[in-house]
Amino acid sequence: MNAALHHAQALLATGRPEQALSELSALPANEVTGSYAMQLRCAALSQLDRWAEVGDAARAGLGANGPDPDLLLWLGRSEHEAGRDQVAERVFLDGLALAPNDVDLLCAYADLCASDGQLDKAGKLVELAAARAPQAPVVYATRIQLAHARGDNREAQRISREFVGVHPENPVAHALLGGTSAARGQVDAAYEGFRQAAAARPTEQVFAESAMELRVARHPLMLPLRPILRFGAVKTWLTAVLLVIGLRAAGLPVLAGLLGFAWLAFCVYSWVVPPLVRKRVLRGWR
Amino acid sequence: MHDDLFSPTIREQRAPGRPPWRPESIVYPAFFGGPLAAATLGVLNGRRLALPTSRLLLIAVAGLAGFGARVVVGAFSDGSSPVRLAGTATGLLVWLVVLALQRGPFRLAALRGHGPARLIGPGFAAAIGCGLLEAVLLLVLVR
Structure with missing residues (x-):
């Protein structure tokens, strides 16, 4: 590989997409539209969140190099990012027709299916990818995303x-x-x-x-809110309300009233304190 | 065997409307406002999440049933305390219905980078508005 491409790749790996882009634009004219140079350009633009330009670069690369699974991957991602999911699907399937075992394409398509609510199909796609490359970072990331979408x-x-x-x-x-x-x-x-x-x-x-x-x-002031974060809203709320009702049923209305009042105070605390703490921490940060 | 995996299945996406509220947050107006507040916010949020009409109806029915239970409690008890407690309990039950129907759809919306919206304003409005409405209706129906 050309030294400039190597350098651009290293810049990307360390999170310096802007420098990578200027490195890429300094390539000689016959190399600038090469497939790998275009993939690096797409990766750099995606790190900068410039997804429309990722699509333009991928199309230009495909125009110059013909069908190429790696460039189709970037084109599909940019279409997905733009919310044109059906177009993205066609692009991914074109890529998978060329390279049915491409782990990145399988995972990107799985992501697309998951965001459409097709969790079963997404699971099967990522299983295929995992069978090819069980320890690839993209496979881990997609499996995590999917488990999260399932609520697990x-x-x-x-x-x-x-x-x-x-x-x-x-x-x-x-x-x-x-x-x-x-x-x-x-x-x-x-x-x-x-x-x-x-x-x-x-x-x-x-x-x-x-x-x-x-x-x-x-922050220490957020400590009282930890039970809600830790056990979730459902468990903490039901516990509190069942306790109040239980105490009342057990013939302890005063205790039930006190607990109810404490819960009310806790609710107000959970609305008022977090924004104040955020403001304070932010001030220390900047 | 992969033929069905590699054939297109993505459906036409509806243009994203207003971002949904976090279904868990509806617990506050449900607790303070009662079943009608919970159901109102549940139905509005269900529309934001594009739930089918049958699900929205289910939430509305749960809200009305909760309010009905409050009326029954009011008719068969003395003092205002059991009615208030029934409002809290049925409000939370309606919230559980909302939660069961909206947790999954909300996670998917979040995955698409859509939401959550702030519930503070609508939450207070629903809790106070529906809470007062229930109080007036109870007064008319039971007392």
Whole structure:
């Protein structure tokens, strides 16, 4: 591979998409539209969230190089991002017709199906991908996403732990472990995940913002709200209300009234305090 | 065996309307406002989540049944305390119905980057408006 392409790839891997783009635009005219150069351009633009340009670049690459599964992958992702899901599906299927075992295409198509609510089909697609490359980061990430879509937060966290174990250097793995821990109300584990992700890739805004949100959640004033995060709204609310009703039925109306009043105060606390803590933590952050 | 996996199945997406509320958050207006508040917000949120009409009807029926239960409690008890307690209990039961029907659809909407919207304003409006409506109706029907 050309040294400039190598360099652009290294810049991307360390989260410097803008520098990668300028490296790519300095390529000689006959190489600039090559398939791999175009894939790197798409990857850089996607890191910058410029999805419309990802689509343009993929189309230009396909025009110059003919059908190519890797470029079809980027085109499909940009169509999905633009909300044109049926077009995205056609593009992914064209890619899979050329490369039926392509793990990235299988996972991207699984993602698309999951977001359409077709969780069973998505599961089968990601199983196919996992049979080809069980330890590929994209396979882990898609399985986690799917478990989350099914509402199985425990399974999502389990796969995230496995992902971090196999790819301890991968910032996305740590971020996913952070996200799945947050979904289970494990605030400290969640903060640790995003902190490591942000440390490994300081240029990624989302990681830093999530770590900051969790600093808010870890604030001492937020401690009383942990049961709601940890056990979920359903369990905490039903426990509280059943206790109030139970105390009343047991002939202790005063205690029931006190508990009811405490619960009311707790509700008000849970509305008023989080925004104030967020403001305070943000001020310290900036 | 992969033929069905590799054939197109994606449906036409409806243009995204207003972002939905988090179904869990409806517990607050349900607790303070009672069954009609929970059902009103449940139906509005169900429309935002594009649930089928039968599901919306189910939520509305649950709300009316909850209110009916409150009326029955009011007719057979003295004082206002059991009626208030029945309002809280039936409100939470309606919320559980809403939750059972909307948790999955909400997760998918979130996966598409759609929502959640803030419930504070509509939540207070529903809790106060429907709470008062129930109080007036109970007064007319039972007392």
